[in-house]
Amino acid sequence: MEYDFSHVTTEGHVMTVTLNRPERRNALHADANHELGAIFDEFERNPALRIAILTGTGEKAFCAGADLVTPMREAQSPIPETGFAGLVSRFDRRKPIIAAVNGMAVGGGFESALACDIVVAADHASFGLTEPRVGLAALGGGIQRVVEELGPKRAHVLMLTAKRISAQEAAAMGIVAEVVPSGELMATAQRWAETIMECSPASIAATKAVVQSLDGSSVEQSMRGMFDLPEVIGLLSGPDAREGPKAFAEKRKPDWAEPV
Numbered sequence: 001m002e003y004d005f006s007h008v009t010t011e012g013h014v015m016t017v018t019l020n021r022p023e024r025r026n027a028l029h030a031d032a033n034h035e036l037g038a039i040f041d042e043f044e045r046n047p048a049l050r051i052a053i054l055t056g057t058g059e060k061a062f063c064a065g066a067d068l069v070t071p072m073r074e075a076q077s078p079i080p081e082t083g084f085a086g087l088v089s090r091f092d093r094r095k096p097i098i099a100a101v102n103g104m105a106v107g108g109g110f111e112s113a114l115a116c117d118i119v120v121a122a123d124h125a126s127f128g129l130t131e132p133r134v135g136l137a138a139l140g141g142g143i144q145r146v147v148e149e150l151g152p153k154r155a156h157v158l159m160l161t162a163k164r165i166s167a168q169e170a171a172a173m174g175i176v177a178e179v180v181p182s183g184e185l186m187a188t189a190q191r192w193a194e195t196i197m198e199c200s201p202a203s204i205a206a207t208k209a210v211v212q213s214l215d216g217s218s219v220e221q222s223m224r225g226m227f228d229l230p231e232v233i234g235l236l237s238g239p240d241a242r243e244g245p246k247a248f249a250e251k252r253k254p255d256w257a258e259p260v
Contacts (some may be wrong), residue, residue, distance in 0.1 A: 002149035005032035013050040014193045015043055025061035028072040033079045037086030047259040051193045052055035054099040065107025084140040085112040094205040101125045111142040120189050121167035122182040200240040201259045206231040
């Protein structure tokens with residue numbers, strides 16, 4: 001489906017969202033952010049969609065961050081409640097999103113990739129929280145997520161210099177799961193999606209819910225409270241928790257229940 005600033009396709013249970021502003025290196029302005037917010041709202045609502053892949057048009061840029069040139073319309077908010085790209089402030093997601101980084105991912109583009117669950121990158125891709133170079137700061141979750149991913153010392157190296165790092169450097173830091181030639185990027189993202197879809201949808205939702213419950217909590221608090229999470233209750237009382245062990249014993253692929 002064609003939107004004004006992105007292209008959306010679905011294949012089976014996978015939705016692919018391609019940022020489509022190549023003239024701005026896929027930088028996002030207010031209209032694009034709100035459009036993406038609506039797209040990912042629909043992704044969360046639609047039980048037929050289990051995984052999303054986020055990428056950009058062309059080979060130069062995944063997303064060059066915020067569009068600092070295009071003016072906003074009067075009385076328009078720059079981002080939806082769910083944040084830049086409709087993603088960075090979406091803290092209640094229960095479905096995985098894979099970032100397929102096809103070029104530079106800087107500023108809000110890097111923040112969008114960090115907000116995804118798995119990042120795969122073309123071998124020429126680059127990453128950076130470059131906002132300080134234009135008098136801004138990574139206030140779309142980039143500061144918090146880089147510190148969480150790397151620890152304060154390594155995070156400061158990126159944040160205080162606003163330097164860009166290669167896909168290979170990002171992989172060495174653990175930010176990127178796999179680096180591949182550009183022509184293999186989308187097939188690689190699809191392969192990761194297919195691997196996730198071999199798992200129970202209810203298990204994936206429960207896992208993500210527990211990950212979110214750990215935010216700001218101790219391991220002990222999270223472990224004690226996780227059995228009260230609706231997703232964990234649904235998993236343990238649902239058919240997948242019975243089907244998985246049965247399929248294992250019968251040496252066959254499990255037939256997972258469709259999400260509702």
